[in-house]
Amino acid sequence: MVDFSLNENDKNIIRALRKQGEVQRKYARYYDDHEEELAPDEFPEAAEFDYIKQMEADRGHDGCTPTVFFLLKTITEYRGDFLRLRLPPYALGNATLASVGTEEQQKKWGHMLLAMANTEPGCGSDSKAIETTATLDGDEWVLNGEKIFVSHGVRAGGVVVWATLDKSVGRGAIKAFLVPKYAPGFILAKEEKKMGNRYSDTAAIVFKDCRIPRENLLGLDETIKTKGGGGFKGLMKTFNLTRPFVSARGIGHVLACREFVTDELKKEGIEIDWEVGQYKRTAVQQKLIELEAELEAATLATMHAGWLADKGVYNNLEASVCKSKAGDISRKGPQLALEILGASGITHDQLVEKWFRDTRATDIYEGTAEIQRLVIARSILNYSSQELK
Amino acid sequence: MISFELSKEQELVQKTTKEFAAGELRNIARDCDEDNKIPQKVLDKAWELGLANAAISEEYGGIGMERSALTTVLICEELSYGCATMASAIMSPSAFIQPLIDFGTEDQKKEYLPLHAGEKFKAAAMALHEPQFTFDPTDLRTRAEKKGDTWIINGVKRLVPFGDTAGHFLVIAGTGDAGLCGIDAFILPRDIGGLTIDSKTEKTMGLKPLPFSRLSLDNVAVPDTNRLGGDEGIDGRALINSVRIANSAICVGLSKAVGDYAIPYAKERVAFGEPIAKKQAIAFMLADMYTETECMRWMVWKAASQLDQKVDATKATTLACHYVNQKTIQIADNGVQVFGGHGYIRELPLEMWLRNARTLSVMEGMVSA
Numbered sequence: 028m029v030d031f032s033l034n035e036n037d038k039n040i041i042r043a044l045r046k047q048g049e050v051q052r053k054y055a056r057y058y059d060d061h062e063e064e065l066a067p068d069e070f071p072e073a074a075e076f077d078y079i080k081q082m083e084a085d086r087g088h089d090g091c092t093p094t095v096f097f098l099l100k101t102i103t104e105y106r107g108d109f110l111r112l113r114l115p116p117y118a119l120g121n122a123t124l125a126s127v128g129t130e131e132q133q134k135k136w137g138h139m140l141l142a143m144a145n146t147e148p149g150c151g152s153d154s155k156a157i158e159t160t161a162t163l164d165g166d167e168w169v170l171n172g173e174k175i176f177v178s179h180g181v182r183a184g185g186v187v188v189w190a191t192l193d194k195s196v197g198r199g200a201i202k203a204f205l206v207p208k209y210a211p212g213f214i215l216a217k218e219e220k221k222m223g224n225r226y227s228d229t230a231a232i233v234f235k236d237c238r239i240p241r242e243n244l245l246g247l248d249e250t251i252k253t254k255g256g257g258g259f260k261g262l263m264k265t266f267n268l269t270r271p272f273v274s275a276r277g278i279g280h281v282l283a284c285r286e287f288v289t290d291e292l293k294k295e296g297i298e299i300d301w302e303v304g305q306y307k308r309t310a311v312q313q314k315l316i317e318l319e320a321e322l323e324a325a326t327l328a329t330m331h332a333g334w335l336a337d338k339g340v341y342n343n344l345e346a347s348v349c350k351s352k353a354g355d356i357s358r359k360g361p362q363l364a365l366e367i368l369g370a371s372g373i374t375h376d377q378l379v380e381k382w383f384r385d386t387r388a389t390d391i392y393e394g395t396a397e398i399q400r401l402v403i404a405r406s407i408l409n410y411s412s413q414e415l416k
Numbered sequence: 417m418i419s420f421e422l423s424k425e426q427e428l429v430q431k432t433t434k435e436f437a438a439g440e441l442r443n444i445a446r447d448c449d450e451d452n453k454i455p456q457k458v459l460d461k462a463w464e465l466g467l468a469n470a471a472i473s474e475e476y477g478g479i480g481m482e483r484s485a486l487t488t489v490l491i492c493e494e495l496s497y498g499c500a501t502m503a504s505a506i507m508s509p510s511a512f513i514q515p516l517i518d519f520g521t522e523d524q525k526k527e528y529l530p531l532h533a534g535e536k537f538k539a540a541a542m543a544l545h546e547p548q549f550t551f552d553p554t555d556l557r558t559r560a561e562k563k564g565d566t567w568i569i570n571g572v573k574r575l576v577p578f579g580d581t582a583g584h585f586l587v588i589a590g591t592g593d594a595g596l597c598g599i600d601a602f603i604l605p606r607d608i609g610g611l612t613i614d615s616k617t618e619k620t621m622g623l624k625p626l627p628f629s630r631l632s633l634d635n636v637a638v639p640d641t642n643r644l645g646g647d648e649g650i651d652g653r654a655l656i657n658s659v660r661i662a663n664s665a666i667c668v669g670l671s672k673a674v675g676d677y678a679i680p681y682a683k684e685r686v687a688f689g690e691p692i693a694k695k696q697a698i699a700f701m702l703a704d705m706y707t708e709t710e711c712m713r714w715m716v717w718k719a720a721s722q723l724d725q726k727v728d729a730t731k732a733t734t735l736a737c738h739y740v741n742q743k744t745i746q747i748a749d750n751g752v753q754v755f756g757g758h759g760y761i762r763e764l765p766l767e768m769w770l771r772n773a774r775t776l777s778v779m780e781g782m783v784s785a
């Protein structure tokens with residue numbers, strides 16, 4: 028049955044996560060102001076919210092399906108703030124490991140926070156153009172190249188690095204490698220200063236004759252594919268899983284903005300009457316409706332992508348649909364919120380200006396707005412990536 | 417529990433409607449629009465399938481399918497994928513039938529539902545829209561005042577579908593304060609004293625073939641027994657939300673039609689040495705059409721599912737309608753753009769879809785989910 032309601036268990040968990048959000052917000056400003064400080068893996072209050080884990084364990088089977096539930100949770104956590112009370116041992120590299128690593132590799136590396144390094148100074152969206160190379164030397168891979176914008180690059184214990192075995196081949200020669208932080212030739216070159224997301228470190232990493240064991244090739248497939256995507260497909264598969272979550276994070280922030288605006292305006296006696304027609308609404312109320320409608324659209328598209336994943340349906344198209352929509356709203360939503368709030372909205376005494384800065388990245392990483400549209404267009408037009416660039 | 421799963425019955429209804437729309441509607445849409453005609457044969461065929469009246473229970477001569485707003489929005493989308501005008505026409509009696517099922521007293525159901533459970537299309541319509549540019553269902557100018565056992569109704573209604581042939585109208589009038597809780601619905605036979613139906617039908621930019629009428633109500637005296645729901649009246653919110661969301665569902669079908677129609681053309685049409693679909697300006701337009709249509713559909717489903725769960729669907733409906741109205745016109749407009757000059761010529765459906773989109777997206781609606 029088509030249903031968009033939550034059962035009591037799921038509602039209670041969401042409520043608890045919102046409470047946790049209040050604590051997240053206590054620290055959010057500090058780590059935004061102190062970008063140079065690495066926020067702790069765990070804040071003092073984190074343990075106080077361990078009961079949420081128990082609630083999750085007890086939710087039974089009549090609630091939302093796992094991915095949908097996890098998306099809801101992500102939205103609510105990020106509604107609190109990007110800053111989490113306890114950093115999960117999970118980053119983009121872990122998602123890659125989970126989708127293309129061998130069983131043994133998962134066992135060995137799964138417990139460690141793994142960043143993912145694909146973007147280079149010379150290419151980002153066009154990820155098949157990477158120039159970092161990997162050459163086999165005896166029983167070791169030797170990596171050479173430079174990666175930028177590596178989320179958690181400082182904090183992570185290891186990095187999943189994408190490199191090519193043969194630049195002349197293209198996608199089929201691109202492989203992912205598990206590179207531990209202590210590997211010889213792994214140079215943490217720079218920490219970026221960013222518009223937002225400042226609690227989270229973003230690193231540039233140089234690999235200079237960086238040596239890692241042969242078994243650190245993710246998936247262990249050393250063959251170069253002259254046709255098809257090869258290891259590159261693993262990257263794309265990872266995105267099907269992660270794009271709905273990037274969407275959920277963006278949505279969480281826009282939700283925070285939206286709630287802030289509605290709460291503040293309510294204090295001033297401005298509320299939306301949902302049933303009246305446009306003549307009885309002010310321009311501000313109309314904007315609030317637009318904000319909320321776009322947010323709702325992005326949320327439902329994201330839930331749909333997650334729901335398909337739970338059903339085991341291939342959701343490449345839907346993952347990009349939701350990312351495209353969530354990317355839109357993560358730009359338009361906070362912009363609208365600040366437009367409505369006016370000058371006091373951009374001040375340092377509340378977080379809405381921070382959320383505006385934080386969530387702008389949603390429409391950039393894991394595929395820009397334009398890249399999502401390319402993916403969607405290729406899918407509905409039945410074009411290959413060669414036919415539509 | 418968040419789920420996008422249709423029931424088996426809903427899947428079947430969706431499939432049947434899709435096939436009907438593909439076989440019977442898409443191919444006649446242009447001719448209907450040019451000739452301002454709605455073929456009776458097609459109305460009857462759709463009626464046989466029970467698309468507008470399947471929820472009439474067996475005791476009143478119907479099929480007794482589960483009364484579901486969600487099922488109705490599925491039907492509306494699929495029919496409209498074939499032709500939005502025909503979808504509105506085929507489903508317009510639902511704006512009389514569904515409220516009767518939802519709110520009618522036993523006597524009212526017994527009297528009026530069997531009339532619409534027959535084998536041939538039977539027109540009946542909701543009279544909701546009014547002529548003033550500031551028309552708003554929460555603030556109707558048509559008012560009904562109670563005098564003893566009768567209600568005296570005064571006002572003007574317009575854009576009433578099948579006003580020329582409908583046997584009965586469900587006239588929506590203000591009886592209380594402003595707001596959807598201050599409205600009532602009255603069952604009026606077309607020959608009731610004081611009701612004048614303009615002999616000329618109204619001409620419109622879109623949904624052109626639909627015979628819209630203007631109704632003038634001059635001290636129309638309606639017995640208390642014709643007030644829908646009797647002493648209890650109606651849930652004005654649920655009634656209007658059902659109309660609004662059905663209209664949005666028709667917009668979703670239209671939008672999907674535009675997107676799907678543009679894809680093969682964009683792949684075939686060559687400009688500057690390659691198909692226009694390979695140019696991002698076009699490809700991205702098509703991608704956005706797809707994305708928005710998906711989002712629109714889920715928003716419509718959410719409101720419809722809330723109607724089915726009998727919770728207040730006003731917010732979900734308002735959000736859905738706001739979104740759908742904006743995106744539908746954008747999609748239909750871009751549809752014309754993808755086809756360039758050919759989109760403007762009346763041989764292809766694009767310009768018709770744009771007129772229909774503009775028309776639907778400023779209406780409250782004439783169908784009930």
Ligand SMILES: Cc1cc2nc3c(=O)[nH]c(=O)nc-3n(C[C@H](O)[C@H](O)[C@H](O)COP(=O)(O)OP(=O)(O)OC[C@H]3O[C@@H](n4cnc5c(N)ncnc54)[C@H](O)[C@@H]3O)c2cc1C
Binds near residue numbers: 391696
């Ligand atoms: C906060 C943050 C965290 C990040 N974390 C990571 C990480 O952990 N790991 C990692 O590998 N990367 C990460 N990135 C990098 C991110 O994935 C890239 O920035 C992104 O993919 C875009 O690449 P680019 O910056 O090189 O822009 P470019 O690819 O140079 O794009 C510039 C512009 O051109 C457009 N464009 C590019 N190609 C096309 C095309 N074919 N058609 C139309 N338009 C096009 C883009 O949409 C964009 O608007 C992160 C970035 C940020 C900001």
